[in-house]
Amino acid sequence: MTKYGRNAHAIAALVREAEVHRDVYVDPEIFELEMEHLFPNSWVYVGHASQLSKPGDFITANIGRQPVLASRHSDGSIHVFYNRCPHKGVKIASEPCGSTGKFFRCPYHAWSFKTDGSLLAIPLKKGYEGTGFGDTQASEGLSKVRNVVIYRDFIFARLNDDGVSFEDYFGESLSTIDNMVDRSPEGKLAVEATPIRYMHTCNWKMLVENQTDTCHPMVAHESSAGTAVRVWKREQGDSTEVPMAVQLYGPFMSPYEFYEQSGIRIWPNGHGHTGVANSIHSNYQDIPGYLHQMVAAYGETRAHEILGEIRHNTVYFPNIMVKGAVQILRNFVPIAVDKTLVESWVYRLVGAPDKLYERALMYNRFINAPTSIVGHDDLEMYERAQEGLKSNGNHWVNLRRLYESHEEQDVTAVINGTSERQMRNQFYAWAKFMTMDMDKRVEAAE
Amino acid sequence: MISEKTITDFIYREAELLDTMQWQAWLDLFHPEGRYWIPLEWQQQDPVLQPSLMYEDLLLLKVRVERLAGERTFSQKPKSRCHHLLQAPQIVACDTTAGIFKARTSYIYTETRGDMLERYSGWASHDLVEVGDALKIKLKRVDLVNFDAPFGNIQLFM
Numbered sequence: 001m002t003k004y005g006r007n008a009h010a011i012a013a014l015v016r017e018a019e020v021h022r023d024v025y026v027d028p029e030i031f032e033l034e035m036e037h038l039f040p041n042s043w044v045y046v047g048h049a050s051q052l053s054k055p056g057d058f059i060t061a062n063i064g065r066q067p068v069l070a071s072r073h074s075d076g077s078i079h080v081f082y083n084r085c086p087h088k089g090v091k092i093a094s095e096p097c098g099s100t101g102k103f104f105r106c107p108y109h110a111w112s113f114k115t116d117g118s119l120l121a122i123p124l125k126k127g128y129e130g131t132g133f134g135d136t137q138a139s140e141g142l143s144k145v146r147n148v149v150i151y152r153d154f155i156f157a158r159l160n161d162d163g164v165s166f167e168d169y170f171g172e173s174l175s176t177i178d179n180m181v182d183r184s185p186e187g188k189l190a191v192e193a194t195p196i197r198y199m200h201t202c203n204w205k206m207l208v209e210n211q212t213d214t215c216h217p218m219v220a221h222e223s224s225a226g227t228a229v230r231v232w233k234r235e236q237g238d239s240t241e242v243p244m245a246v247q248l249y250g251p252f253m254s255p256y257e258f259y260e261q262s263g264i265r266i267w268p269n270g271h272g273h274t275g276v277a278n279s280i281h282s283n284y285q286d287i288p289g290y291l292h293q294m295v296a297a298y299g300e301t302r303a304h305e306i307l308g309e310i311r312h313n314t315v316y317f318p319n320i321m322v323k324g325a326v327q328i329l330r331n332f333v334p335i336a337v338d339k340t341l342v343e344s345w346v347y348r349l350v351g352a353p354d355k356l357y358e359r360a361l362m363y364n365r366f367i368n369a370p371t372s373i374v375g376h377d378d379l380e381m382y383e384r385a386q387e388g389l390k391s392n393g394n395h396w397v398n399l400r401r402l403y404e405s406h407e408e409q410d411v412t413a414v415i416n417g418t419s420e421r422q423m424r425n426q427f428y429a430w431a432k433f434m435t436m437d438m439d440k441r442v443e444a445a446e
Numbered sequence: 447m448i449s450e451k452t453i454t455d456f457i458y459r460e461a462e463l464l465d466t467m468q469w470q471a472w473l474d475l476f477h478p479e480g481r482y483w484i485p486l487e488w489q490q491q492d493p494v495l496q497p498s499l500m501y502e503d504l505l506l507l508k509v510r511v512e513r514l515a516g517e518r519t520f521s522q523k524p525k526s527r528c529h530h531l532l533q534a535p536q537i538v539a540c541d542t543t544a545g546i547f548k549a550r551t552s553y554i555y556t557e558t559r560g561d562m563l564e565r566y567s568g569w570a571s572h573d574l575v576e577v578g579d580a581l582k583i584k585l586k587r588v589d590l591v592n593f594d595a596p597f598g599n600i601q602l603f604m
């Protein structure tokens with residue numbers, strides 16, 4: 001029995017003005033429909049072009065349930081394919097990244113493909129003569145993902161052929177990526193580190209929502225950040241220099257007023273960010289030499305403009321979060337309705353001092369690692385939510401904080417930093433991209 | 447005089463302190479400049495400019511220990527427990543004149559909390575120094591066999 005499949009009305013009804021039904025987190029059918037509709041209708045992060053520095057380099061990823069493969073071709077272009085052999089379906093590449101040389105070769109019957117996906121050769125080719133092979137999809141080689149945009153080296157793809165264009169989908173929200181890239185004196189980022197991977201036994205959307213949930217740090221992280229601040233106060237002696245570690249932990253304990261004033265900006269299609277006026281990243285100590293490099297590269301005014309933009313978390317709907325000020329991207333990869341793989345990537349600011357990269361790596365292991373005490377606080381809450389939502393006492397999750405009736409949808413606005421509006425913004429987008437291609441399917445079925 | 451047996455005993459003792467949750471006594475085994483490191487890459491060389499799962503000094507280890515007992519440490523309700531199953535440590539260096547003491551120990555680590563039980567395998571490398579007539583940890587490095595796997599919470603010490 002399907003309750004939600006091809007039933008756009010039932011899905012839309014899961015999102016009320018400022019509440020969402022628990023089924024969005026716990027119903028396996030909803031999860032399957034997300035894989036089938038939400039992710040293919042959205043622009044999803046695949047990887048970073050610096051991971052494909054030479055021709056023949058490749059990376060693999062998943063968009064929803066679909067395995068994809070991105071490669072750098074001999075002419076420098078980047079292509080994204082479905083990671084499946086056109087012969088009998090074997091996955092072409094099984095590692096997260098690597099170099100294939102001049103061509104991909106399927107390990108099963110040795111069909112081979114150029115790095116732009118076209119079919120290069122089949123052993124015993126003669127056997128296909130006169131079989132009509134040329135009319136099959138297989139003769140074209142690896143199936144291409146047609147909608148791919150590489151924005152300042154960030155590779156995004158949309159699986160469905162029809163849908164919202166990249167420009168319309170992200171709009172002004174790309175300013176966060178711009179700012180992160182501009183923080184390099186050379187205007188360039190590089191992936192050098194393997195991501196930290198952290199398995200979460202909860203629904204992927206809980207993580208996405210948490211990125212703009214500013215009413216939880218001082219509560220949930222009292223145990224980690226709060227303890228760090230307390231121990232440092234006790235142990236510091238006459239030390240005047242605050243260790244980098246304490247600089248990173250401390251701001252999590254900022255009071256409600258701090259988050260209220262730092263603000264949230266929302267954008268159409270479910271994107272938004274915390275830390276408009278200032279953020280928990282505002283008061284890190286300067287890294288010697290860095291400002292000087294930036295001024296030399298961009299001029300006084302522009303350099304200060306770039307460094308003055310200290311956004312906290314930017315959610316790119318549906319499933320990544322970017323932290324420009326510490327050069328981190330977290331990818332919330334959905335595995336099952338109650339299972340999410342978190343991959344936390346650190347980018348190196350090309351040309352900037354090592355100390356900045358050291359800080360980004362430190363932030364990543366302090367906050368985003370399975371060994372991170374801050375991470376332990378958060379995951380404990382998600383797991384408890386995943387359990388608690390089984391309760392029949394109340395079927396709805398409340399997102400009413402600072403709600404105003406008749407809130408406009410798909411707009412840009414700056415609001416109080418403790419608002420739950422960005423979560424409402426996400427769920428509005430969720431319902432939109434879940435059902436976007438559904439009416440058509442209903443018609444087709446009739 | 448530090449002998450090979452002193453080093454081996456030290457490593458068994460360290461595991462015992464962890465298994466019996468004598469955290470303060472465990473911290474006391476560290477040199478003031480000591481570090482606890484879990485790399486994230488195969489045969490990793492650099493804990494600072496390469497990614498790690500953990501690279502902590504004594505201050506950060508104290509934060510962890512203090513946190514474990516915190517009233518509002520919800521991820522420790524219920525509490526975790528752990529178990530170390532050690533192979534005999536291999537003495538890599540026991541040079542009393544140069545003051546260099548190193549060992550490598552293969553082991554299996556189990557961490558449990560509530561109904562959950564997770565098992566990890568790896569090697570611990572101990573760099574020890576003589577302070578007074580005792581050994582102190584300068585570096586404890588844990589190389590997991592599956593360092594690149596996506597783990598759930600790892601809350602105690604391997």
Ligand code: FES
Nearest residue numbers: 085087088106109
């Ligand atoms: S399945 Fe790939 S060549 Fe046969």
Ligand SMILES: [Fe+2]
Nearest residue numbers: 216217220378
């Ligand atoms: Fe948090």
